[in-house]
Amino acid sequence: MLKKLLLILVLPTLAACAAGPRDANGVLDPYEGANRAMHAVNKGLDTVALRPAAAVYGGVLPKPVRDGVNNVANNLELPGDMINNLAQGRLDNFGNNFFRLIINTTLGIGGIFDPAKSFGLDHEDTDFGETLFVWGVPEGAYVELPVLGPSTERGVVGRVVDAALNPLGVILNDDQEDIASGVSIGRTLDMRYENRDLINSTLYESADSYAQLRLLYLQNRRFKLGDGEIADDFDPFGDPFAQ
Amino acid sequence: MISIRLETLLRNSLTRRQFGQGGMALGATLAASPAFALTEERARKLVEAVVADIFRVINSGRAEASMLREFERIFARYADVDLIARRTLGPDGRSASNAQINAYVSAFRGYISRKYGRRFREFIGGSVEVTDAYAEKSYFVVRTRTQLQGQAPFEVRFLVLTRNGQDKFFNLLIEGVNLMLAERTEIGAMLDKRRGNLDQLIADLRTFG
Numbered sequence: 375m376l377k378k379l380l381l382i383l384v385l386p387t388l389a390a391c392a393a394g395p396r397d398a399n400g401v402l403d404p405y406e407g408a409n410r411a412m413h414a415v416n417k418g419l420d421t422v423a424l425r426p427a428a429a430v431y432g433g434v435l436p437k438p439v440r441d442g443v444n445n446v447a448n449n450l451e452l453p454g455d456m457i458n459n460l461a462q463g464r465l466d467n468f469g470n471n472f473f474r475l476i477i478n479t480t481l482g483i484g485g486i487f488d489p490a491k492s493f494g495l496d497h498e499d500t501d502f503g504e505t506l507f508v509w510g511v512p513e514g515a516y517v518e519l520p521v522l523g524p525s526t527e528r529g530v531v532g533r534v535v536d537a538a539l540n541p542l543g544v545i546l547n548d549d550q551e552d553i554a555s556g557v558s559i560g561r562t563l564d565m566r567y568e569n570r571d572l573i574n575s576t577l578y579e580s581a582d583s584y585a586q587l588r589l590l591y592l593q594n595r596r597f598k599l600g601d602g603e604i605a606d607d608f609d610p611f612g613d614p615f616a617q
Numbered sequence: 618m619i620s621i622r623l624e625t626l627l628r629n630s631l632t633r634r635q636f637g638q639g640g641m642a643l644g645a646t647l648a649a650s651p652a653f654a655l656t657e658e659r660a661r662k663l664v665e666a667v668v669a670d671i672f673r674v675i676n677s678g679r680a681e682a683s684m685l686r687e688f689e690r691i692f693a694r695y696a697d698v699d700l701i702a703r704r705t706l707g708p709d710g711r712s713a714s715n716a717q718i719n720a721y722v723s724a725f726r727g728y729i730s731r732k733y734g735r736r737f738r739e740f741i742g743g744s745v746e747v748t749d750a751y752a753e754k755s756y757f758v759v760r761t762r763t764q765l766q767g768q769a770p771f772e773v774r775f776l777v778l779t780r781n782g783q784d785k786f787f788n789l790l791i792e793g794v795n796l797m798l799a800e801r802t803e804i805g806a807m808l809d810k811r812r813g814n815l816d817q818l819i820a821d822l823r824t825f826g
Contacts, residue, residue, distance in 0.1 A: 399798055582806030589802050590794050597793020606788050610756055610778045614703035615710040
């Protein structure tokens, strides 16, 4: 029922998604010109804002404090994750996230600590982009979004639906929403700080950071979704120069 | 069930290959001896051996330059560098001479060893554990659970084949990211920047990484 309703709402947008063959690297990128322009903007933002802010954030706050901030941000995402778990028909993940929310909000003092993990309840992170994947919606073209970075057409629709469905908008008051935004930014800074070697080498040391980021994002996203189980679609005994 | 069938298929195809290379007598011996066909067990052993060698170097406490030379030796010993390097050239490699290809393979070996070798310091205090191995298409996949200090564990898959009787890995996938493809993208961009001048790329690769 929910699935039908949502599909009717998002189908017109999805129908506008680009279709076409992927290239030898599994990439479909008809908006490459606009994407590259956005990549230049995002890279500039990283250079002047995100990278230096993350260096200060990671340098000043000790790891346990940053972990606490990440935990609160993750805990606040659980209601939205649970809606998607249900929409995907993944009741195990829903149960996991449900009990995580209860345990970490109470025993974990508002989600600052993660005692649920010691009970074997890992965070089953998800989003509406994944729900669309489970429903069989194709990935569409690659898109680099302003500030938010790499995504796909399916992922963009997912983000819009996630924002609209987010139950926190109804539950939290204004002050609480400020805290929610704050911990979410903190988590992003921590992610940038902890992965600085990989991110710096991809953005600042590769010959074509746009193409490199696009490949890393698409492959990692497909891996997380379980899309494409063949490790390497190639005959190692064939022509090595073949596409 | 499916994996058994794949393994049989693989074994048969490898045996056919060896018939062609080594003649009937040798082929018949090889066919009778399962030790010559790549198995899950051997693929797994190869990965365990390369991981052990890498950690031996990391824990040796040597100077970085000496470590990087060791990594290049390990890469040459356990990886099918020739295949990986050729694949990163893609169709651009078709117009190259044999001498250029050989020079490229050698420059690529050093470049990769330095580029990734420098990051092996992140592995200090970490571990790489083989979780399972299975046949896929004409090669084996060995899955590992890699744990670095202070990070959530992640999956690294080694793709292993047998060529000329030697087991080698020919690709790595880190959380789904295909390193051969990532390097092909990088090499392709470097070649574009040099207007397709392979000799210039070879000269530059010797100093990169």
